[in-house]
Amino acid sequence: MISQSQTPGLRAFVEMYTADTRAARDIGPVIGERYELCENLAQALARQLTALEHSTGLPSHSARERVHEGLMRQEAIVTEHEAQWIMVRLADLLDWFETPMR
Secondary structure (H helix, E strand, O other), X not given: OOOHHHHHHHHHHHHHHHOOHHHHHHHHHXXXXXXXXXXXXXXXXXXXXXXXXXXXXXXXHHHHHHHHHHHHOOOOOOOHHHHHHHHHHHHHHOOHHHOOOO
């Protein structure tokens, strides 16, 4: 279920798909499902990253790079654009905007 607190993220996600209005008509019914998948993945990754950084002392930038590489793998369940959106969502969830990614 999409909550009000997710609305800005949802808008950005929908805009990613609707830049080309022809494509938007074709995939409109799927956008909500893809958003839920990506939002759930971002939430789960945020929890995992927080635990990983605290339990192993892995530097934040290294953890970010690993997540990004995993999302960009050919067998990943998300598209390249969705992976980029997930990284931005993680930045929002984990306040990475204060600490730039290398």
